[in-house]
Amino acid sequence: AQSVTQLGSHVSVSEGALVLLRCNYSSSVPPYLFWYVQYPNQGLQLLLKYTSAATLVKGINGFEAEFKKSETSFHLTKPSAHMSDAAEYFCAVSGKGGGNKLTFGTGTQLKVEL
């Protein structure tokens, strides 16, 4: 079964600092990977997705992620954090079997401090 693990349930950074949110996947086949963001009392918004094209994927709001097969990782980064980035971030892997069922990690709460 495919799964993702997010290391660090809470991450705190200073405004302007680098954001690094970690995600490792487990899959017996090449995975399709996604990062979603959830603001308080809202649904999930797609930041970016990896679908086996370029290994460096650029998303919205200045975020990007790099697929590293050797490390089974798909970490999310942003060079300079902004207060508006404070939210919960979820890594997800897409399933097989004809549909696009998503299996999510447990999430990382990002706090941005002045």
Next chain:
Amino acid sequence: DAGVTQSPTHLIKTRGQQVTLRCSPKSGHDTVSWYQQALGQGPQFIFQYYEEEERQRGNFPDRFSGHQFPNYSSELNVNALLLGDSALYLCASSVQGSKPSTDTQYFGPGTRLTVL
């Protein structure tokens, strides 16, 4: 263009009751998925509907059932509610592409269900 909409926003039920949650997909989308997000957890896949048929199902009991209508909207029904069913229920819609596993899912704001 309206995104994915869900109703109601909040719902309070008691144990043993039944509940129906509704979802309207984004315009042009034909596939609807439902997820349960317990407090402090990531969303868990319940099931997915395409062409009015259940295409995939997660590890949820038969108390959870669904339906998709010809206009692609969908309902999630939960019978015999348990305290543990309290959660945010998210609906997501997508367009069936040539490679479904890569299709982007667009999420609604969710319905917060509280079971007392």
